[in-house]
Amino acid sequence: MLNLVLFGPPGAGKGTQAIYLARTFNLVHLSTGDLLRQEIAAQTDLGRIANEIISKGELVPDSIVISMIESKLKKPKTTVGFIFDGFPRTVPQAKALDDLLRKHHSKVSVMLCLEVEKEELIGRLFKRGLTSGRCDDADAATIENRINVYNEKTAPIISYYESQGKYHPIHGIGAVDEIAARLSDAVEEL
Numbered sequence: 001m002l003n004l005v006l007f008g009p010p011g012a013g014k015g016t017q018a019i020y021l022a023r024t025f026n027l028v029h030l031s032t033g034d035l036l037r038q039e040i041a042a043q044t045d046l047g048r049i050a051n052e053i054i055s056k057g058e059l060v061p062d063s064i065v066i067s068m069i070e071s072k073l074k075k076p077k078t079t080v081g082f083i084f085d086g087f088p089r090t091v092p093q094a095k096a097l098d099d100l101l102r103k104h105h106s107k108v109s110v111m112l113c114l115e116v117e118k119e120e121l122i123g124r125l126f127k128r129g130l131t132s133g134r135c136d137d138a139d140a141a142t143i144e145n146r147i148n149v150y151n152e153k154t155a156p157i158i159s160y161y162e163s164q165g166k167y168h169p170i171h172g173i174g175a176v177d178e179i180a181a182r183l184s185d186a187v188e189e190l
């Protein structure tokens, strides 16, 4: 199986590029952000909890997102693999993903890390916030906090995958199709 972790700070282009990669390599796209937003839209209890946390730019507890991914992996799929977008976001989540995939006799193939400077991230998120209605794009302080949370709690995952020889940085600035080609080339080289 081909299991890609698509990694990077908020606004790096994970969601945009995951769609291309999923289509190119026939993978199932799993985004914990999208799953949480579905819960918020459905006004479930989980959605109410998630909305409060997401609107502050903080992380939803590991136990919640891990069980969301677990339930998705349990469903029988005729797929050649998965693309994980926005998950894992902490070292415990990365370890849990390894455990879950091991149960399915599989493993993470590579971690593709989109590298984009902070000013570009803020510009992209602020621009999207003008029309998206996403609570976490709503103001400069929340966007700033999301980037700080990424640096503090999520970026340490890079060392986790680097130590396994799976970390692969990708330049994340340029036209969407150029970045898609860089990512596809990296996967082809695997």
Ligand code: AP5
Pocket (backbone or CB within 6 Å): 008, 009, 010, 011, 012, 013, 014, 015, 016, 017, 032, 033, 034, 036, 053, 054, 057, 058, 059, 060, 061, 062, 065, 085, 086, 087, 088, 089, 093, 124, 125, 128, 136, 146, 172, 173, 174, 175, 176, 179
């Ligand atoms: P999530 O939905 O994962 O949001 P995020 O990581 O903040 O990522 P974004 O969706 O903002 O950015 P992206 O990198 O996907 O870029 P995109 O393609 O959208 O998570 C939201 C929240 O849910 C988290 O903050 C957290 O609270 C919670 N959560 C989710 N997963 C969790 C987990 N595992 N653990 C705990 N909590 C979790 O692009 C961004 C914008 O840039 C778009 O407008 C796009 O059109 C534009 N763009 C894309 N590419 C380019 C380009 N090349 N040039 C110019 N603009 C571009």
